[in-house]
Amino acid sequence: MKLHEYQAKELMSQYEVPIPEGRVAYFPYDAWMVAMELGFPVVLKAQVLTGGRGKAGGVKIAKTADEARDIAQELFGKTLVTAQTGPQGVKVRKLLVEKVSSIKRELYFSITIDRTIGKPVVIASKRGGMSIEEVSELYPEDIIKIPIDPAVGFLPYQIRRLKYDLDLVEQEKEISRIVSNLYKLFMDKDCSLLEMNPLVVTDTNHLVALDAKIEIDDNAIFRRKEIAKMRDLTEYDPDELEARFAGLNFIKLDGDIGCMVNGAGLAMATMDVIKFAGGNPANFLDVGGEATPDTIAKGFEIITRDPKVKAIFINIFGGIVRCDKVANGILQALKTVEVKVPIVVRLTGMNKEEGMEMLKNSGLAFSVAQDIKEAAHMITQITKPKKEENQTTKETNKKEK
Amino acid sequence: MAIVVYKTSRVIVQGITGKEGRYHALACRDYGTKVVGGVTPGKGGSDVDGIPVFNTVEEAVQKTNPNVSLIFVPPPFAADAILEAVGSGIKIIVCITEGIPVLDMVKVKRVIEKEGIILIGPNCPGIITPDASKIGIMPGHIFKRGSIGIISRSGTLLYETADQISKVGLGQSTCLGIGGDPIVGTDYIFWLERFEQDPETEAIMIVGEIGGDAEEKAAEYIKAHVTKPVFAFVAGASAPKGRRMGHAGAIIMGKKGTVESKYNALKEAGVHIIENPGYIGETIYKTLKEKYHFSI
Numbered sequence: 133m134k135l136h137e138y139q140a141k142e143l144m145s146q147y148e149v150p151i152p153e154g155r156v157a158y159f160p161y162d163a164w165m166v167a168m169e170l171g172f173p174v175v176l177k178a179q180v181l182t183g184g185r186g187k188a189g190g191v192k193i194a195k196t197a198d199e200a201r202d203i204a205q206e207l208f209g210k211t212l213v214t215a216q217t218g219p220q221g222v223k224v225r226k227l228l229v230e231k232v233s234s235i236k237r238e239l240y241f242s243i244t245i246d247r248t249i250g251k252p253v254v255i256a257s258k259r260g261g262m263s264i265e266e267v268s269e270l271y272p273e274d275i276i277k278i279p280i281d282p283a284v285g286f287l288p289y290q291i292r293r294l295k296y297d298l299d300l301v302e303q304e305k306e307i308s309r310i311v312s313n314l315y316k317l318f319m320d321k322d323c324s325l326l327e328m329n330p331l332v333v334t335d336t337n338h339l340v341a342l343d344a345k346i347e348i349d350d351n352a353i354f355r356r357k358e359i360a361k362m363r364d365l366t367e368y369d370p371d372e373l374e375a376r377f378a379g380l381n382f383i384k385l386d387g388d389i390g391c392m393v394n395g396a397g398l399a400m401a402t403m404d405v406i407k408f409a410g411g412n413p414a415n416f417l418d419v420g421g422e423a424t425p426d427t428i429a430k431g432f433e434i435i436t437r438d439p440k441v442k443a444i445f446i447n448i449f450g451g452i453v454r455c456d457k458v459a460n461g462i463l464q465a466l467k468t469v470e471v472k473v474p475i476v477v478r479l480t481g482m483n484k485e486e487g488m489e490m491l492k493n494s495g496l497a498f499s500v501a502q503d504i505k506e507a508a509h510m511i512t513q514i515t516k517p518k519k520e521e522n523q524t525t526k527e528t529n530k531k532e533k
Numbered sequence: 534m535a536i537v538v539y540k541t542s543r544v545i546v547q548g549i550t551g552k553e554g555r556y557h558a559l560a561c562r563d564y565g566t567k568v569v570g571g572v573t574p575g576k577g578g579s580d581v582d583g584i585p586v587f588n589t590v591e592e593a594v595q596k597t598n599p600n601v602s603l604i605f606v607p608p609p610f611a612a613d614a615i616l617e618a619v620g621s622g623i624k625i626i627v628c629i630t631e632g633i634p635v636l637d638m639v640k641v642k643r644v645i646e647k648e649g650i651i652l653i654g655p656n657c658p659g660i661i662t663p664d665a666s667k668i669g670i671m672p673g674h675i676f677k678r679g680s681i682g683i684i685s686r687s688g689t690l691l692y693e694t695a696d697q698i699s700k701v702g703l704g705q706s707t708c709l710g711i712g713g714d715p716i717v718g719t720d721y722i723f724w725l726e727r728f729e730q731d732p733e734t735e736a737i738m739i740v741g742e743i744g745g746d747a748e749e750k751a752a753e754y755i756k757a758h759v760t761k762p763v764f765a766f767v768a769g770a771s772a773p774k775g776r777r778m779g780h781a782g783a784i785i786m787g788k789k790g791t792v793e794s795k796y797n798a799l800k801e802a803g804v805h806i807i808e809n810p811g812y813i814g815e816t817i818y819k820t821l822k823e824k825y826h827f828s829i
Contacts, residue, residue, distance in 0.1 A: 216775040399778070
């Protein structure tokens with residue numbers, strides 16, 4: 133779960149990490165008031181859960197309160213399109229208004245989990261302000277990586293290394309306090325990413341976290357009630373949210389073939405096989421281990437809401453979930469949800485025969501496929517633009533004439 | 534021969550009295566696996582269809598002498614269950630549980646590395662040596678004993694792959710899912726090493742996913758150490774960037790973790806790439822027959 137910048141800064145501030153003075157604005161007038169309080173210039177930062185907002189025009193500086201209000205007016209309701217959001221973009225609903233800091237140097241600091249070694253790792257660099265991927269490509273020698281053994285924590289010698297490598301001898305006390313507190317925050321709140329980019333040295337030689345990003349491990353939200361409350365539901369796609377509450381894993385894509393699959397890996401492979409057959413998936417949907425009539429009905433409901441969907445591909449490999457149960461689920465679901473587009477079903481695994489039999493005897497028009505390549509072929513035949521068919525109709529017309 | 538699990542493997546099931554634990558403990562026993570005991574704190578002294586249940590793993594170990602533990606404990610308590618198995622001397626642990634907090638797995642990883650434990654999972658379908666022992670939640674009947682070893686990140690995709698391989702008349706030596714979480718017990722390399730040494734395994738299939746660099750690392754290892762034919766499919770060629778596709782690990786960030794980067798590394802290592810998951814069985818059959826002159 134991603135936190136907004138202002139939420140991340142609130143948390144950091146609780147751990148005694150210095151942040152710029154600022155406040156959240158929900159209306160243009162709020163921005164005017166906050167600007168008056170803080171003094172000038174101020175920076176207005178769109179609070180959206182996506183990276184690259186600066187490049188998309190979501191961060192602006194105002195020199196007067198009126199200008200702050202006008203910029204806020206323009207930013208509110210604006211849709212930011214970044215590499216991560218896709219073409220539909222995200223709406224700006226909140227702004228963080230902050231006093232502009234005077235910057236002497238920009239640094240990079242983050243803590244994340246290194247999957248390969250299975251440990252938290254601190255990543256820091258003298259080159260802050262640009263993306264760390266860029267730094268690692270252009271100046272790999274300027275990246276400091278310090279793995280942390282969770283049993284002993286962030287050790288004094290590791291912090292000393294940061295102090296020297298980042299040229300922060302003058303800010304010795306500050307950097308020690310900041311990084312050890314951030315490590316504590318990382319562990320206390322089950323973070324999967326905690327980042328300051330940039331962490332700046334100000335004109336007066338103090339450290340301030342100018343930008344902050346925190347992501348919390350979704351699997352640990354159950355034990356972090358205070359974090360769960362911070363979830364901003366307005367930032368999620370409503371269909372994806374609805375699916376999540378129903379226990380489904382749904383991601384909207386822009387094709388015309390709806391997919392319903394059990395298991396994340398098979399769901400991805402199903403999208404792949406559709407692409408190879410010349411089709412375009414409309415979504416990723418993992419119905420998980422429990423394909424009940426309710427979850428399948430919810431799946432149909434969400435898939436068919438998309439007017440672009442021309443056909444639905446159900447691909448179930450019964451392992452935990454038995455095929456007869458899934459078939460029953462599909463039939464029950466079709467009683468409650470009206471599906472007007474053709475459905476291609478591929479059911480295999482535990483109790484496959486019973487499941488197929490149930491679908492065939494239902495009297496409903498399913499196309500039943502034996503394996504995924506056949507299913508993909510069948511479904512793309514439905515969704516492909518019908519060139520050949522038009523030709524044959526023309527020919528018959530001629531003959532009739 | 535197969536690897537790690539055999540007809541002789543003795544299994545206890547932690548969380549055996551839960552719905553899933555019970556169902557799959559019995560399904561494993563039906564397959565022929567020696568399920569010798571179960572553990573649920575507070576349910577000691579009872580039994581699940583004749584399988585004795587104990588309060589602690591320690592007690593189960595003393596009374597039933599197992600060498601493998603299969604775990605179905607819910608996410609908040611699963612890391613503790615793994616560590617309990619380690620603490621009681623079990624060396625092979627299969628954890629099915631999905632949704633364990635990453636920081637819990639950080640602790641687990643540290644202990645299993647120190648103790649030399651083989652942990653399969655978490656968030657995995659388990660491991661199977663066809664006709665000998667099934668320790669997991671996979672549908673047993675799709676597997677056929679044979680010469681291909683399969684290592685998969687995903688569960689249902691492991692079934693899909695094994696099914697296609699069985700249908701073209703080949704079979705599997707041992708198959709397993711390493712798990713879809715960011716931190717899992719074993720990586721591809723661990724299993725590649727064992728399959729390379731196993732005389733029964735004649736070819737290896739890797740079923741990967743976008744995200745991370747485990748497939749790239751596997752490629753390096755294959756190049757240096759594996760002499761048997763290796764095949765690979767990586768799921769997610771059609772996945773958009775920056776979106777997590779179900780599994781916590783399956784996400785493309787920047788240029789890292791893409792299907793292209795994985796295929797390039799694998800190709801470089803001499804691995805046969807199967808891009809279209811509809812043709813896994815067919816491609817393996819043809820290649821082994823025509824290129825390696827297998828008598829199939």
